[in-house]
Amino acid sequence: MNRFVYEEARLKENESFVSRDRNVKIYDGDQKTEFEDGEVVLTTHRLFWGRPGEIARAAITLCLPLSFVISLSEETTASNFFGRKTRIILHLHPPSINKPPGPMDTSRATHIKLSGKNGLSVEFHTALRETLNARVWAIALTSETIVKGAESKLSVGDKLSRIQKRTGIGGIERHLEAKAKETDENIALAFQDLSVLMAMAKDMVGLSKNISSKIREQRGEISEDETVRFKSYLLSLGIDDPVTRDNFTSNTAYFNSLAQQICEMLLDPIEEHGGMMSLADVYCRVNRARGLELLSPEDLLHACERLSGPIKLRRFPSGAMVLQLESHDDELISIDTLEKVRSAESLAVEELAKQLNISLLLAKERLLVAERLGKVCRDESVEGLRFYPNRLLACDNDYI
Amino acid sequence: MAEFQWPWEYTFPPFFTLQPHEETRRQQLKVWTDLFLKYLKHVNRFTIGINDQNLPLFCNESINRRLSPELILLILEQLQQSGHAAPLDKRRQEWQVYSYTLEEYGNMVYDWIQETGQTNSICTLYELVSGENSTQTEFHNMDEAVLLNALRLLEEKGKCELIEMDGSHGVKFF
Numbered sequence: 001m002n003r004f005v006y007e008e009a010r011l012k013e014n015e016s017f018v019s020r021d022r023n024v025k026i027y028d029g030d031q032k033t034e035f036e037d038g039e040v041v042l043t044t045h046r047l048f049w050g051r052p053g054e055i056a057r058a059a060i061t062l063c064l065p066l067s068f069v070i071s072l073s074e075e076t077t078a079s080n081f082f083g084r085k086t087r088i089i090l091h092l093h094p095p096s097i098n099k100p101p102g103p104m105d106t107s108r109a110t111h112i113k114l115s116g117k118n119g120l121s122v123e124f125h126t127a128l129r130e131t132l133n134a135r136v137w138a139i140a141l142t143s144e145t146i147v148k149g150a151e152s153k154l155s156v157g158d159k160l161s162r163i164q165k166r167t168g169i170g171g172i173e174r175h176l177e178a179k180a181k182e183t184d185e186n187i188a189l190a191f192q193d194l195s196v197l198m199a200m201a202k203d204m205v206g207l208s209k210n211i212s213s214k215i216r217e218q219r220g221e222i223s224e225d226e227t228v229r230f231k232s233y234l235l236s237l238g239i240d241d242p243v244t245r246d247n248f249t250s251n252t253a254y255f256n257s258l259a260q261q262i263c264e265m266l267l268d269p270i271e272e273h274g275g276m277m278s279l280a281d282v283y284c285r286v287n288r289a290r291g292l293e294l295l296s297p298e299d300l301l302h303a304c305e306r307l308s309g310p311i312k313l314r315r316f317p318s319g320a321m322v323l324q325l326e327s328h329d330d331e332l333i334s335i336d337t338l339e340k341v342r343s344a345e346s347l348a349v350e351e352l353a354k355q356l357n358i359s360l361l362l363a364k365e366r367l368l369v370a371e372r373l374g375k376v377c378r379d380e381s382v383e384g385l386r387f388y389p390n391r392l393l394a395c396d397n398d399y400i
Numbered sequence: 401m402a403e404f405q406w407p408w409e410y411t412f413p414p415f416f417t418l419q420p421h422e423e424t425r426r427q428q429l430k431v432w433t434d435l436f437l438k439y440l441k442h443v444n445r446f447t448i449g450i451n452d453q454n455l456p457l458f459c460n461e462s463i464n465r466r467l468s469p470e471l472i473l474l475i476l477e478q479l480q481q482s483g484h485a486a487p488l489d490k491r492r493q494e495w496q497v498y499s500y501t502l503e504e505y506g507n508m509v510y511d512w513i514q515e516t517g518q519t520n521s522i523c524t525l526y527e528l529v530s531g532e533n534s535t536q537t538e539f540h541n542m543d544e545a546v547l548l549n550a551l552r553l554l555e556e557k558g559k560c561e562l563i564e565m566d567g568s569h570g571v572k573f574f
Contacts, residue, residue, distance in 0.1 A: 374424055
């Protein structure tokens, strides 16, 4: 254990990330130490151990240069009641004399063990073994000695290519390995960012919930009209307690309550939109209101299929799907559409959409509904699709 | 010859697009088939080709609309069903269209022959359609090929017999 030094958890030049594992404790020889439940990070040159979060912050952590490792072995012990776990044993060179300060400088053990609650992950184990075999730290040393010669200004890439040239197939393999490691690192970094974001997001959600509940409590006291309206907008924008899958054991219950929530929140907007809303719009609105607990399109669709009551899902023959009010009547809509078409003599889809301020999809469906009921008829020409009042049907001719 | 009276639908753009609404489509095709028969009778034409793009029947230049070949074919097939048209080639590009069905034509000719007492006499097809005697009849000036088909139908019923002479036809009514 006395080979460890205190060092900042930062990558040096030429050093790259290899693998990591969590909930790892260190044994000094066969003795347990206080270093439990930490995170280990393996780089090409060193092994870091830190309390959770320390390494991510690049704080001072325990560090063991891999050059101290002589060999690797493992022991298997029974874990808890069932299963077995594997501990990794690292046999170490004696510490150098003028070594920087580290933990337990007085230890006499010549090996350390890494262990976890359920042992170390297989990935980490393999990564450690491969890294030790690759001996990247040694290469860096030799290349530095070369650089010390005439070509001290060679770039890193040139150095690498020299080494690769010299080492033949082994060099190629190493190059591939390095590439794979780099990818690994990138992925790990990406996910690390994401988890930080999520952690922050949770705080943000908590904060906004807090604010909204405060606003609600104080609502009676605020007298200024605009503030009240502004705050009520804020409140209407979000769902305070979105239905999430975690709270339910069965899909059916989840979708049913999701459907109910969708129904509650969309009733007013759909009425404002003239009784119909395309599923794409619904998706945007619902997810915007839910904030971070986003719904997948599939979940939304399943929930919409279960809608019963004032709003229901409707599938048009064209395949387009909308939510529409139960009270929404095709007959009335088509008469209304016919009026619009008649007053304009003929209408294209985009013209109707503009007039009614609805999406193209809905405008088209409106016209198709009217066509299905024989109120309007189509004219397809080089100028595009237009709809005319259906004068072809005799019954309609009476009042044209 | 008086100017042909186009129906109002002729200037209604959707009339040139096949309507998906069933009832509308039925009505549309009915107007079209009537229009076909009336127009062809007006210009005294018995054969049309689907690709005859310049026929005023197929396009209305004033509103810049024309019938698609598919729709023309559909209309002709509709006419075929009611016995007013028959394709002349296998690709169904050239059609014979007649304002009366072959049977009606046949009966018309037969009745006229009986009225004028020409039974048991032989006459040529040319005499029938272009002769001075038949100017008042519906089949005056009709296409000889169509008449031939109508008479073949009569022949099957045993009411007449066709005789071929030097590439032209004669007929004897019983």
